[in-house]
Amino acid sequence: MGRRKLEMKKIEKSSSRLVTFSKRRSGAFKKANELSTLCGAEIAIIVFSPGGKPFSFGKPNIETVVNRFQNRNQKRSRSHENGSRASNKKTQKRVQKLNHELINLDAQVESENQKNEKFNQWGNNCLFEGKQPIEQLDLNHLKIFKRQLNDLCTNSHSQVMEFQASQSLLLLANME
Amino acid sequence: MGRRKLEMKKIEKSSSRLVTFSKRRSGAFKKANELSTLCGAEIAIIVFSPGGKPFSFGKPNIETVVNRFQNRNQKRSRSHENGSRASNKKTQKRVQKLNHELINLDAQVESENQKNEKFNQWGNNCLFEGKQPIEQLDLNHLKIFKRQLNDLCTNSHSQVMEFQASQSLLLLANME
DNA sequence: CACTCTATATATAAACT
DNA sequence: TAGTTTATATATAGAGT
Numbered sequence: 001m002g003r004r005k006l007e008m009k010k011i012e013k014s015s016s017r018l019v020t021f022s023k024r025r026s027g028a029f030k031k032a033n034e035l036s037t038l039c040g041a042e043i044a045i046i047v048f049s050p051g052g053k054p055f056s057f058g059k060p061n062i063e064t065v066v067n068r069f070q071n072r073n074q075k076r077s078r079s080h081e082n083g084s085r086a087s088n089k090k091t092q093k094r095v096q097k098l099n100h101e102l103i104n105l106d107a108q109v110e111s112e113n114q115k116n117e118k119f120n121q122w123g124n125n126c127l128f129e130g131k132q133p134i135e136q137l138d139l140n141h142l143k144i145f146k147r148q149l150n151d152l153c154t155n156s157h158s159q160v161m162e163f164q165a166s167q168s169l170l171l172l173a174n175m176e
Numbered sequence: 177m178g179r180r181k182l183e184m185k186k187i188e189k190s191s192s193r194l195v196t197f198s199k200r201r202s203g204a205f206k207k208a209n210e211l212s213t214l215c216g217a218e219i220a221i222i223v224f225s226p227g228g229k230p231f232s233f234g235k236p237n238i239e240t241v242v243n244r245f246q247n248r249n250q251k252r253s254r255s256h257e258n259g260s261r262a263s264n265k266k267t268q269k270r271v272q273k274l275n276h277e278l279i280n281l282d283a284q285v286e287s288e289n290q291k292n293e294k295f296n297q298w299g300n301n302c303l304f305e306g307k308q309p310i311e312q313l314d315l316n317h318l319k320i321f322k323r324q325l326n327d328l329c330t331n332s333h334s335q336v337m338e339f340q341a342s343q344s345l346l347l348l349a350n351m352e
Numbered sequence: 353c354a355c356t357c358t359a360t361a362t363a364t365a366a367a368c369t
Numbered sequence: 370t371a372g373t374t375t376a377t378a379t380a381t382a383g384a385g386t
Contacts, residue, residue, distance in 0.1 A: 001361040002382025010216050020382080021215040022354090027380060028211060031204050031363095032221070039197040040186050040226045046245045047211070048218040054245055066242055069222045069230055177378040178365025196365080198371090203363060207380095 021049055029057040042068070197225055205233040218244070 011017040025047055032043045036059040044058040044065035056062050187193040201223055208219045212235040220234040220241035232238050 001363085001380045003359055003361090003384085004382060005361065006214065006382070008210065008213055011214050016382085017215050019353095021211070021217060023381060024207065024211045024214070028204065028207050030380090031200065031207060034184065035197070035200045035204060035223070037184055038182065038187050038200070039193050041197060042224040044220075044222045045208070046220045046241050048241065048244065050216045056245065062245075065222050065224065066246075068224065069232065070242075177363045177380090179367085179376055179378090180365060181378065182365070192365085194370090199364060206363090 017050065025049075025055055032057055033059060044069075193226065201225075201231055208233050209235060220245075 006020075011020055028045060028047075032045050035041055036043045042059060042065050044062045045056060046062070047055045049055065058065055182196075187196055204221060204223075208221050211217055212219045218235065218241050220238045221232060222238070223231045225231065234241055
């Protein structure tokens with residue numbers, strides 16, 4: 001699916017192989033997500049790169065699907081459901097708001113999409129607030145945020161996950 | 177990728193949904209096989225149809241890949257104190273959801289980009305005109321979103337900030 | 353690297369068988 | 370319910386930044 005037709009054999013050139021792996025892996029995950037969304041199906045993908053690095057995608061999550069497949073429906077441990085981590089109510093509220101806004105934003109954009117004409121004027125009329133193209137930054141933030149989140153989902157290593165979680169929000173915090 | 181563009185939501189018509197599931201499932205497996213062949217990667221896919229039927233693909237085979245993945249998780253799990261794994265699962269789930277929201281958002285904007293050249297140069301040639309059209313609603317969502325993200329992380333010095341950042345995503349994970 | 357930009361190769365939605 | 374066809378939508382190879 002590119003400039004040339006690729007032979008279906010291992011790509012020799014290691015640099016190309018790596019690029020292809022990365023592109024196709026994300027392509028595969030996207031497909032999996034679409035399949036799941038469109039058809040209401042549960043799906044899990046596990047890939048090991050040639051270098052041995054694990055990548056995974058799961059919806060609703062890997063464990064559920066894999067366990068179901070292995071007929072080992074282990075019961076969830078609900079004992080930690082809320083733990084001490086949810087103790088900061090202020091933060092919790094904010095996050096809740098944030099989440100709603102995000103959902104609303106998505107719905108809004110979709111709605112505007114249908115009113116194509118108006119949406120097209122978005123960029124013309126509302127970009128600058130004072131001097132700063134704040135909204136543009138927002139979009140970039142969203143993209144970066146998305147990328148970070150994507151990494152979080154892709155990488156199953158919990159420690160890396162938490163690290164990246166911090167990183168992503170720090171990034172957002174530091175960009176202005 | 178067909179006669180029409182499909183909305184990324186569950187297909188209502190059950191007959192169409194079934195056809196789509198079948199087609200896309202085989203498409204996904206084919207992609208997985210190609211990825212494996214081209215890059216020398218191990219891969220496993222498990223899918224449950226909406227009806228609950230399991231389908232799977234694995235190269236060299238499912239068991240190998242899944243076991244490799246789970247062994248790795250076991251190691252990881254042992255090195256953690258109790259409870260962290262459960263939270264991480266939920267973090268992953270929540271983050272996945274958010275990610276999907278953002279993917280959709282991004283897709284919408286991208287779609288508009290193609291339709292409207294002006295939008296492509298969003299940040300370059302758009303001047304603030306002081307208008308307050310209806311489309312402003314979208315921007316308000318963006319602004320609020322960003323402000324709240326900032327609020328999450330801006331309050332304190334970097335160490336506390338990082339702590340809160342982690343906490344935020346963990347909270348996201350714990351809220352539904 | 354991670355991303356962008358195109359020309360091409362593929363996947364697939366609908367319709368039909 | 371699975372193939373076949375065909376018009377379109379996507380994915381992505383290769384090259385460049």
